[in-house]
Amino acid sequence: MNDDITILVHGFNRGRRDMAYLEAGLRRQGWHTRALNLPTLFGDMDDCVAAMSAQLNDIQGRYRRVHYVAHSLGGLITLNFIRETQPQNIGHCVFIATPHGGSHLAQIASWIPGYARIFKPVAELLPTGAYDNCHAESGLSLGVIVGCRNSGLLGKLFLSDQSDGRVEVASACAGAARETILLPFGHQEIHHRPETCAQVLAFLAQGRFSR
Template sequence: MTGSGIAPTVVVVHGLYMNGWLLKPLARRIERCGFRAHLFTYHDLRWTLKRNGELLARFSESLPGPLHFVAHSLGGLVVLEALGRLPPERLGRLVFLGTPYQGSRVAEQLARFPLTRWLLGRSVREGLLTARPRWEGRAELGVIAGNRPLGLGMIVGRPPRPHDGTVGIEETHIPGATDTLVLPVTHTEMLFSAQVAHQVCVFLRQGCFARPVVAQAPAA
């Protein structure tokens, strides 16, 4: 709670091929930490990244600040697109989960062929594969990557190792991020992992992740 007794606001943003309701387990864990979570849903296939960023900024305008953002995968790029439309004094902390800021090898491989390129949707084709929004250090940012290599990405492409089954750890690198962390989870497990949720809450409270983290070897 803040000094006024109002729970800090966290906007939770989903990734590609998802909907806000899939992030409800993560949102519930965030709320148990004393925050108030709001789920944002966007159209990743139909609308561009710029359009989705505009809608996120508009969605956030009516919420009490400062605004924290927690975003999974492509959702992190949607948040970056929205940040330039929000006043700096409204921004709290950000946590990105498996966001391919450096690009996605899997997406690039799918984009090579007409039969699979359409699967990426407009937000990926016109954002991730071309002019991605850039991080300008407007808030404290925590980045969590996974190193458990199981997932759909291994079926449709070859993410760079080590990876979380879809996104390579090197692809999540954001220069100037406040703190980074690698956990033994897949790309999808990030949404349901109690350990990930705990680290998200710690960063939102204090601006860094909790350490030490118990090491666990990734699956072969």
């Protein structure tokens, strides 16, 4: 673990503090970590990837392996970062509640005049399915954690019970993931739960979840 580092990537309209719970859990187990701060409210995907590259520029060649743990939109940003920079020392990746097939809530938001133009990351969250099989192309060792508790008013109004209140279960389940596990939490809480942290630690260490 001393030769590895884990990069934590937050989701839409959040910052590095949103990954603090997972970061603290990893550090207690001896993992080196770095939580990023990306422009996920007004910046487009290119802006987010550029910010990620700039914040990781100094770790090149310093670690044997670089792992990635991302929540929601952070998983899509991580995929684009890997595509564009093609790092050679990728370890394991864990994506939590990432909408690989898009989000119907994002689609509804995009119908509001001007919304997607102002909040540019919404374009990446539309239900196109563009990210579903890209893990196979890149050969990632990917574990996907999916929330399956529909919580919150928006989820109750617009999504089925097969969702986490923001992202549908089917969208979060990437077809090319090495392993997928469902946890009974909502989108906003799943990455702040000890059960999730335990599964992240298991996958980072062994390349598989704890059953």
